[in-house]
Each structure stands twice: as structure tokens, then as C-alpha cells.
Amino acid sequence: MKKTFKLQDLDCANCAAKMEQAIKKIDGVTDASISFMTQKLVLEAEDSRFEEILQAAAKACKKVEPDCTILLK
Amino acid sequence: MTKKEKKALWRILAGLVLFAAALLLPLTGVARLIAFLVPYFVVGGGVLKEAAGNLLRGQMLDENFLMSLATVGAFAVGEYPEGVAVMVFYQVGELFEHYAVGKSRASIASLMDIRPDYANIRRGEELVQVDPETIKVGDIIVVKPGEKIPLDGTIISGSSMADTAALTGESVPRELAEGDNAVSGCINLTGLLEIQVAKEFGESTVAKILDLVENASSKKAASENFITKFARYYTPVVVACAALLAFVPPIFVGNWSEWIHRALIFLVISCPCALVISVPLSFFGGIGGASRRGILVKGSNYLEALSKAEFVVFDKTGTLTKGSFDVVGVYPKEGTQTQLLTLAALCESYSDHPISKSLKKAAGELPKTADIGKIEEIAGHGVQAEINGKVYFCGNEKLMRREQIEFETPSQPGTVVYLAEAGRFLGAVLIADEPKADASVAIEGLRKAGIRKTVMLTGDAKAVGETVGKTLGLDEVHAELLPGDKVDWVEKLLAQTSEQGKLVFVGDGINDAPVLSRADIGIAMGGLGSDAAIEAADIVLMDDKPSGIVTAIAIAQKTLKIVKQNIIFALGVKFLVLILGALGMANMWEAVFADVGVSVIAIINATRALNTKNL
Numbered sequence: 001m002k003k004t005f006k007l008q009d010l011d012c013a014n015c016a017a018k019m020e021q022a023i024k025k026i027d028g029v030t031d032a033s034i035s036f037m038t039q040k041l042v043l044e045a046e047d048s049r050f051e052e053i054l055q056a057a058a059k060a061c062k063k064v065e066p067d068c069t070i071l072l073k
Numbered sequence: 074m075t076k077k078e079k080k081a082l083w084r085i086l087a088g089l090v091l092f093a094a095a096l097l098l099p100l101t102g103v104a105r106l107i108a109f110l111v112p113y114f115v116v117g118g119g120v121l122k123e124a125a126g127n128l129l130r131g132q133m134l135d136e137n138f139l140m141s142l143a144t145v146g147a148f149a150v151g152e153y154p155e156g157v158a159v160m161v162f163y164q165v166g167e168l169f170e171h172y173a174v175g176k177s178r179a180s181i182a183s184l185m186d187i188r189p190d191y192a193n194i195r196r197g198e199e200l201v202q203v204d205p206e207t208i209k210v211g212d213i214i215v216v217k218p219g220e221k222i223p224l225d226g227t228i229i230s231g232s233s234m235a236d237t238a239a240l241t242g243e244s245v246p247r248e249l250a251e252g253d254n255a256v257s258g259c260i261n262l263t264g265l266l267e268i269q270v271a272k273e274f275g276e277s278t279v280a281k282i283l284d285l286v287e288n289a290s291s292k293k294a295a296s297e298n299f300i301t302k303f304a305r306y307y308t309p310v311v312v313a314c315a316a317l318l319a320f321v322p323p324i325f326v327g328n329w330s331e332w333i334h335r336a337l338i339f340l341v342i343s344c345p346c347a348l349v350i351s352v353p354l355s356f357f358g359g360i361g362g363a364s365r366r367g368i369l370v371k372g373s374n375y376l377e378a379l380s381k382a383e384f385v386v387f388d389k390t391g392t393l394t395k396g397s398f399d400v401v402g403v404y405p406k407e408g409t410q411t412q413l414l415t416l417a418a419l420c421e422s423y424s425d426h427p428i429s430k431s432l433k434k435a436a437g438e439l440p441k442t443a444d445i446g447k448i449e450e451i452a453g454h455g456v457q458a459e460i461n462g463k464v465y466f467c468g469n470e471k472l473m474r475r476e477q478i479e480f481e482t483p484s485q486p487g488t489v490v491y492l493a494e495a496g497r498f499l500g501a502v503l504i505a506d507e508p509k510a511d512a513s514v515a516i517e518g519l520r521k522a523g524i525r526k527t528v529m530l531t532g533d534a535k536a537v538g539e540t541v542g543k544t545l546g547l548d549e550v551h552a553e554l555l556p557g558d559k560v561d562w563v564e565k566l567l568a569q570t571s572e573q574g575k576l577v578f579v580g581d582g583i584n585d586a587p588v589l590s591r592a593d594i595g596i597a598m599g600g601l602g603s604d605a606a607i608e609a610a611d612i613v614l615m616d617d618k619p620s621g622i623v624t625a626i627a628i629a630q631k632t633l634k635i636v637k638q639n640i641i642f643a644l645g646v647k648f649l650v651l652i653l654g655a656l657g658m659a660n661m662w663e664a665v666f667a668d669v670g671v672s673v674i675a676i677i678n679a680t681r682a683l684n685t686k687n688l
Contacts, residue, residue, distance in 0.1 A: 004288065011171070013350040014136065017301035033291040036350070037178060037357040042291045063130055 002044040005054075009067040010039050019068075022060040028053045041070060074172065081168045085161060088116035092157050109153035117144065117160035134308045136344045143340035147661065150330045150337075155661040159341060166669025170350060173676045177354065177683060181361035187239045187258040187279055189223035205274045216255075216266045225257050225277045226268040233264035240282065241615040242367030258282065281607055285369055289360050292372025293353075296636055300352045304345035311651070315339035318655060331657065338654035341664040342647050351639040351675035358682030359632030366685055367615040368625045375611040378594050379629035383574030384566055385524050385622065388559075388588075389531035389541060390427060391581040392598055393619060394506040398431035402503035404483050413500045415439060417492050420458040420467035423448055428488060431504055451475075453532060453555035455490070466493045470534065471553070473498070486536040505537075511620040513545045518623035522630070525574070528566060530559045530588075559588045567593070579622055585609075596622060627688040635682050639675045646671050 010016055016036040023032040023043070031044040045053040058070045074082070091112035100108050114121075117140075124141040132138070140163050147156035191202040193215040200215055205223040208214060213229065216222050222235070234246040237259045246262055249255060255268050258279035274280055319336035323329045356373035363370050370376050390396050403410040418436035421429035422445060433439075446459030454475060455468010466476050467490060473480045478493045480501070487505040491498070516527055528549040531538045538552030551562055567576050578585070578592035581599055586609040589595030597610035599617035607613050614621040650667035653659035 004291075012136070012346065013353065014304055014344070014346055017304060017349060020301075021305070033293065035291055035353070037174075037181075037353055038287060040287070040291070042288065064132065066126060066130075 001047045001050050002042065003050075005041045005043065006071040007034070007039045007041055007061070008069045008071055009065075010034075010036065011065065011067065012036075015065045015068070018064045019061045022064060023057045026053055026056045026060065029057075032057070075175065078168060078172055078175075081164065081171075084116055085164050085168065088112040088157075088161055088164075091115060092154075092161065095157070096154060106148075106153060109148075109157050113144070113148075113157045113160055116157070116164050117141070120160065120163070134312060134343075136346060139308075139312070139340050139343050143337045143661075146333060146337040146340070150334050152334065152661070159661050159665050162665040162669050166672050169673050170346070170676060173673075173680065174350065174354065177358060177361075177680050180683065181357065187221070188283060189221040189257065189279060192223040193217065193220075208270055208274065210270055210273060212270045214268050214270060216261045216268060218261055218263055218265065220261055222255050222257050222259050222261055222266075222268070223279075224268070224270045224274055225272045226255055226270040228253050228255050229267050229269050231264050231266040233266055234262040235259040236262050237615075240278075240367060242365060243616050278604075278607075281604065282369060285371060285607065285613075286360070286364055289370060289372050292374050294356055294373035294377035296377060296633075296640070297352050297356065297373055300345075300348050300640065304349050307345045308343050311339055311343035314651075314655075315343070334661075335654055335657055338659060338661055338664040339651060341661060342650055342654070342667050344668055346668075346672055348640065348643050348675070350672065351643070351679045352636055354676060354679040355632055355635045355639065355682045358680055359628055359635075359685075362683045362685035363625060363628045366621075366624055366628070366688075368621060368628070369607075369613040369615065370625075371611050371613075375594055376629045376632055378575045379577065379612065379626055380633040381573055381575045382524060382577045382594070382626055382629075383570050384526045384528060384576045385519055386528045386530060386563060386566060386576060386578045386592065387547075387619075388578075388580040388585055389529050389533060389538065390506065391617070392579055393512045393529060393545060394508050394541060396427045396506065396581070398427050398488065398504045398506045400431055400435035400502055401487060401505045402483055402485065403500070404481070404503070405500035406481065406498050407500065413492060414502060416460070416465065416499070417467055417490055417502050419443055419445060419460050420448070420456055420465050420492070424450070424456070427506075428490065428504055432490065432502065435502075463494055465499075467491070486534075486540045488533050488537055508541055508545055509617075509619060511618050515619035515623055516545050516547060518620060519626070522623060522626050524626075526566075528562075530554055530562055532556070532559075556584060556587070559585065560591055563588055563591050567591075577622070579619070580610075581617070596625070624685075624688055628685050631685075631688065632682045635678055639678055642678075643671050643675050 013036045016034045020032055020034040023029060028046040028049050033042045043057060061068050061070060095108035095112060098108060120137045121141050123137040127135045127138050144156040144160050189205050192205045192208050193200045194203055194212060208224055228249055228251050230251060232250040235249050236246050238244055240258050257277040315336040318339060319333045323332045356376060359376050360370045387393050403414055405413040414436045418432045418439055421432050444461050448456055448458040450456050451472065454472040458465050458467060466472055473491050473493060478496055478498050480491050480498045483489060483501055483503045485503060487503045490502045490504060493499055519527055526548045529542055529547050531552050532554050533552055535552040538550045542550035563578060570576050575593040577594045577596060578588050579596045580589055581597065589597060589609045594612060595610045596612045596614060598614045612625060646667050650659050650663055654664060
């Protein structure tokens with residue numbers, strides 16, 4: 001499943017790259033891409049565990065930049 | 074400026090005043106330290122707090138931490154003014170970076186502001202504004218002059234002019250009349266229109282374009298990936314060098330504070346921000362600027378590839394030529410011209426191919442009594458049709474050969490449609506298509522842009538292809554190709570490109586999806602109103618002018634030039650200051666310039682990519 005999420009308060013380009021890297025390492029993630037310019041995360045991950053993976057991704061982002069949150073629609 | 078930015082600005086200004094006071098006051102000892110610590114905390118308090126937080130979470134090499142370490146270090150070795158100055162400049166740079174990025178983000182967003190906010194629908198006597206997403210297929214919406222057309226549909230009453238500039242970059246408005254298709258995202262200029270909606274909002278042109286543009290930056294270019302990868306190693310390496318510089322040389326030569334000072338310079342330069350921000354910003358600007366010119370690019374990677382275009386391969390019909398065929402000659406072997414034309418039109422009556430359309434147009438009204446039976450399409454050849462109980466073959470030369478029918482070819486060049494019945498040749502219809510007005514300018518422009526070879530692939534007869542090729546000045550023409558042959562030719566040409574060189578295929582997106590995807594970059598023209606084109610291609614030209622390709626390549630080349638300038642400039646300055654710093658020839662002021670100053674210059678340079686007006 002591939003979904004796009006908006007990121008709030010993503011303030012630094014290097015952090016975006018770090019987050020992308022961290023999310024890609026999460027087990028079950030097929031692909032992840034963070035665009036600093038559009039403030040968006042495109043996450044592609046296993047269907048059955050998508051929710052769980054998304055939570056892990058949110059945690060990974062918090063670790064890099066505590067202000068930044070993934071807006072869950 | 075946002076609230077957050079304003080707050081940061083005030084802090085910096087307050088810090089600067091206090092800093093100036095500290096510099097001017099004739100203080101010594103602890104009083105002097107305190108006088109400098111006050112502006113330091115006013116400006117850098119936030120940075121120190123974040124640094125502490127990151128340290129607790131194990132994020133050692135974060136920029137806040139590095140800056141804090143460098144400035145605290147400066148205080149430790151007694152360089153109070155430097156410590157404050159580095160923090161102030163760092164904050165000024167951050168603020169500017171934030172502001173510039175926000176600004177270009179907003180200006181690009183406004184370029185793409187084609188999303189309709191509402192649709193007018195009749196409820197009884199009244200017109201009500203509703204969310205376009207709630208409109209269903211078949212509903213009738215009303216668009217007043219000055220409003221955006223919210224959904225795709227057919228005009229059932231009214232006539233007007235439509236401004237398509239937001240979608241195509243074309244400033245000449247289009248005429249709209251009853252029966253025409255209205256495309257969402259255009260602005261209705263003059264008259265009241267009633268439109269029967271053909272697609273739901275999610276499926277409409279405007280939604281598709283928005284989706285495409287918003288997701289464009291998720292496909293990253295190789296140079297973007299290179300930079301983020303580089304940044305991952307750059308910071309740890311520079312920090313490690315700083316540690317070595319601080320502790321190894323003084324063991325042999327002494328003078329600890331001097332070496333620590335040099336190491337602090339390294340820490341200031343160790344942030345890769347200038348690079349990490351300026352490269353995606355340039356691509357984002359390039360993509361945004363292109364969309365203003367009616368060129369939709371689906372990803373930074375395609376823009377990067379396009380800048381390395383070496384071969385441009387065109388489809389002929391509808392791409393280089395108008396695709397509006399006209400019958401220019403009818404040569405019956407048996408019967409009259411009208412009979413031949415009518416028969417040919419009947420055979421092709423179910424086809425939407427431009428050739429079939431022109432036959433139907435020339436034949437006029439078809440006899441209603443005609444009994445059209447089974448029609449079978451023979452790909453790349455023509456059709457086999459059953460009319461009034463008789464089996465006819467209608468198509469090109471290949472079809473005649475396949476059916477082993479003897480035929481006569483008209484002497485003028487053009488596309489020839491042959492008609493035969495049960496092994497008997499009935500006659501031929503000659504159809505000609507004209508090159509588009511700007512096609513030869515486009516080919517010329519491509520050559521000037523450094524394209525090594527321009528090629529045209531066509532399913533048409535050799536004579537036709539070669540005439541068009543000669544008129545336009547193409548390097549190669551390959552004619553009489555079946556759809557599958559086009560893929561083969563593209564593969565052959567791909568093998569001829571140099572290692573870095575890319576092959577671009579330009580088509581109309583209707584019958585050439587396999588070729589579009591096989592080429593390095595597939596460009597579809599005439600995206601306005603054609604979903605097929607938008608979906609199949611990597612780059613979409615919203616209007617159908619071949620000269621758009623020249624513009625697209627110019628934008629790509631400019632963007633990549635800016636990216637390269639930024640990478641070389643930022644890395645060059647950083648390495649230079651690193652070397653000078655290690656040798657004791659640079660101070661912290663220069664280091665701050667190498668970090669923040671370079672960021673600012675790179676960002677300003679990157680925003681140039683957005684300006685595509687004169688390309």
C-alpha cells in the first residue's frame with residue numbers, strides 16, 4: 001500500500017533526509033520518500049501491518065526532530 | 074513572515090543590540106564574560122535547548138548540537154565575541170533559509186493554484202455553491218464568467234472563451250461552444266456556461282494534474298540522492314577531523330587553545346545544510362517554473378535526465394504534424410469517386426483514427442440503408458469489414474500485399490487508403506497531413522540545444538514520412554512501422570546513445586504507451602483533455618506545440634546548471650575554509666561564512682530555477 005502524509009513543522013532539510021533514511025530501515029517498509037519542499041511523506045509498506053509501520057515511522061521522525069509530526073488523516 | 078519567524082527576528086535584533094553593548098563596554102574579567110553570555114543566551118537559547126534534547130535522544134551529529142559545541146568551545150578558549158557572533162550569524166542564516174524556502178514554496182503553490190473551490194449547481198430556482206467533490210456524473214453545473222471550470226464535462230448551453238493559461242501557459246484563450254468539452258481548471262472568461270459533468274472530481278483533469286504536481290518531488294534525482302548520501306558521511310568525517318585536530322597536534326607541539334580553536338572552526342563548517350537544502354530547492358523551482366509554462370514534470374529525476382537528452386525521437390501523426398488529415402484525391406478503379414469514398418468511410422465508420430475521421434468528413438452523410446456487419450481491425454494494416462453482405466479490405470499497402478491484391482499507387486505523396494473487395498482492387502484515396510506551424514522551429518531549436526540526433530518514427534508510407542522529414546530537417550526517418558516496430562527502433566536507438574546520453578520519445582500518448590515507457594524519458598503532448606497522455610508519460614506538455622520540448626529541455630538544463638553551481642560552490646568554499654582552518658589561516662568568522670553565507674547564496678541561486686519566463 002502506498003500512502004501520502006503531510007508533515008507538520010518539518011524545519012530542516014537534513015533532518016528530512018535523516019528521517020527518510022530511518023523510515024526506510026523500518027521492517028516492512030518497501031519504500032519511503034520525504035520531500036522537504038512539499039513537506040510530504042510517501043510511505044509504501046506491507047498492507048497488513050501498515051498501521052503499525054506508520055506508528056513506527058512517526059516515532060522515528062520524532063527521534064530526529066521532536067517538533068515534527070506526521071498528520072494522520 | 075510567519076509568527077515563528079518574527080519571533081526569531083526580534084530575538085536576533087535584541088541579541089545584536091546587547092552584543093554591541095558588550096563589545097563597547099570597557100569590561101574585564103567575569104563582568105565581561107557575563108556581558109557576552111547575555112546576548113549569547115538571548116539569541117542561542119533555543120539552539121542550546123534543542124542540542125541538549127537531541128543529545129539525550131542520541132542524535133549527536135545534529136546541527137544544533139554542533140553549533141552549541143562550537144560556540145561553547147569559543148567561550149571556553151576565551152574568544153567570547155566569536156562565540157556570540159557565530160551564534161548570531163547561524164540564527165540569521167537559519168531565519169533566512171526558513172523565509173526563502175517558505176517564500177518559494179508559496180510562490181510555487183500559487184502557480185499551481187488551479188484547484189476549484191466550489192461548483193454552482195441548480196437546486197430548484199436557486200444556484201447553490203457546493204464542494205466539487207460532491208458533484209456526480211451527469212449533474213449539470215453552471216459556470217459564470219470569471220469562475221474556474223470545476224469539473225470536466227460537455228457544454229450543453231452557452232458559449233464563451235476559456236483561459237487555459239494556468240494549465241498550458243498559453244495566453245490565447247480557447248473558444249467554447251455548445252457540444253464542446255470543457256476542461257476543469259480553465260477559467261471561463263466571457264459567457265455563462267451550463268456543463269453536464271462527465272467525470273467525478275477525483276477523475277477530472279484538474280485533480281489529476283494537482284496529484285501529479287504535488288507528488289513530483291517524491292521521485293528524486295540522482296544528484297539529490299548523492300547529496301543526502303554525501304551529507305550522511307560529511308558531518309561525521311568533519312567532526313572526527315575536528316577531534317583529531319584538537320587533541321593530536323598539541324601532544325607534539327603544545328599550544329592547546331590554538332588547536333582547539335582550529336577544531337571549533339571545523340565544527341562550524343560541519344553542517345551540510347547548504348547543500349541539502351539547495352539541491353531539492355533548485356529541482357522544486359525547476360518543476361514549478363516548468364508547470365507555469367504548461368509543462369508537467371513527474372519527478373526531479375526526469376528533469377535531470379532531460380538535461381542530458383541526446384536523441385529526440387518523435388512520433389509523426391499528431392506530434393509533428395497536425396493530425397488533421399484531409400482527403401486530397403480519390404482514384405477509383407471501378408465506379409465513381411463518391412461510391413469509393415462512401416465505401417471507405419463505411420469500412421472505417423467505427424474507428425477514431427485521424428485517417429478514418431478524415432474519410433468520414435470527406436464522405437459527408439453516409440447512407441442510412443447500409444448494413445454494416447462485422448468489422449475486424451488488423452493492427453498496422455487496416456480493417457476487414459462486412460458491408461451489405463460483402464467483405465471489403467480497407468487499409469494500407471501492406472494490407473493489399475497481405476491479401477495478395479494487385480493495386481495502383483497514386484503518384485503524389487501522402488497517406489493512401491486502398492480499398493478492395495474479394496481480391497479485386499476498387500481504388501485508392503489519398504490523404505495528406507500538414508506539419509505543425511512550429512515543428513521546424515522546434516527541430517532547429519533542439520539542434521541548437523545540443524541534441525545529437527532527431528528521429529521520426531511513423532506507421533505511414535515511406536514517401537510521406539520522408540517528405541515530412543525533409544521539410545522539417547530531421548536527421549532520420551523510419552517509416553511503415555507497426556506499433557511493435559516503434560519499440561524495436563527505440564531500443565536500437567537507445568543502444569546508440571552514449572553512456573550518459575538520454576533518449577527522449579515524444580508522442581501524443583494515445584497509441585504509444587509502450588514506446589513512452591521504453592524511452593528514457595517519455596513526453597506526451599496535448600495533455601489538456603487527454604488522460605491517456607497524462608498517465609503514460611514522464612513529462613506532459615499540456616498544449617500540443619512541439620516547441621514546448623525545446624522549452625522543457627532549456628528549463629532542465631538551466632536547473633541542472635544551478636544544481637551543479639551550488640554543489641561546486643558550497644563544497645569548494647567549505648573545503649577551502651577547512652584547509653585554511655586546519656592551517657590556522659582562517660578564523661571563525663570565515664567559518665560562519667562558509668556555513669551560513671554559502672547556504673544563503675546557494676538558496677538565492679536555487680530560486681533562480683523558478684524563473685522560466687525567458688526560456
